[in-house]
Amino acid sequence: MGRWRTVLAWALVAPFLMWTVLRLSGLDAGFRWIQLVSFTPYVAGAAFAAPVAALLLRRRAAAVAGLAAALVLGGLLVPRVLEEGQPAAKGPVLRVLSANLRFGLTPPDRLLALARETRADVLSVQELPPGTRQKLEEKGVLELFPHTANGTHDTTLYSRHPFQAGEAPSGAVRATLDVPGAAQPVEFVAVHTCAPLHPGLGGCWRDSQSELPAATPQGTPRILAGDFNATLDHASLRGVLSTGYRDAAEVRGSGLRATWPASGWSFPGIVIDHVFADRRIAVLDYAVHDLPGSDHRAVSAELRLP
Incomplete structure (x- = not known):
């Protein structure tokens, strides 16, 4: 016995x-x-x-x-x-919103309503097929965000502020924003990395994680926002974070707020949608939002630039 x-x-x-x-x-x-x-x-x-x-x-x-x-x-x-301390950032506020639309199943007017509610300055959209993008423009997205750029994998960046688009990893849009009142330009990357849905995508997932741009703590402030298809328990994502970013959810003590799958799914939620900000940037607020039609929740962050 x-x-x-x-x-x-x-x-x-x-x-x-x-x-x-x-x-x-x-x-x-x-x-x-x-x-x-x-x-x-x-x-x-x-x-x-x-x-x-x-x-x-x-x-x-x-x-x-x-x-x-x-x-x-x-x-x-x-x-x-646990909430973290904040750097002594004294620049303008930049409000970021990221939303995965599940290949356009989220009604465009609901996304626009959320963008107005959060007063977003920059909108990172994933899984936005051309047809839905056209509907979004018909609903007036360009009136809110007159500056836009499209990337691969149906990723699109919208911005209130003018920007210069740059070379980006697969599934991403990379742009240098000219934010009024900021001491220097800010680089923003709308992220959508490869999802590890089956064994054949394992290599794609690793490559897309490794291609995420590192922070440049002594150079241009950089922000990453989107669907990373990875959690903070993945070594690859922690490696990106360790270059000089802070996860906005973690800074505000909300690092366990699940973003996928959304309500109605049968298995536990995990956190794969993120906003990573240069450690010189203060995270004033962070929130998770339901997104009708999508299997993801949207995430928003209010950031104060250095």
């Missing part, structure tokens, strides 16, 4: 130990792990049940190991729910 208690206790603890090791390894190893690691916040919550079960089975070593794994996983999430 004692032996079976030991086997059962370690069987309960071992998956969480393995998950912790893989998560800390800094590798996005294998297609299934790319998908599974996105659910680390849920695993972290469940992990605390394993040491309790081991204690009930009177197996102290397994309980200690399980508690260590749970504390490590939980510790990884703490920065996402």
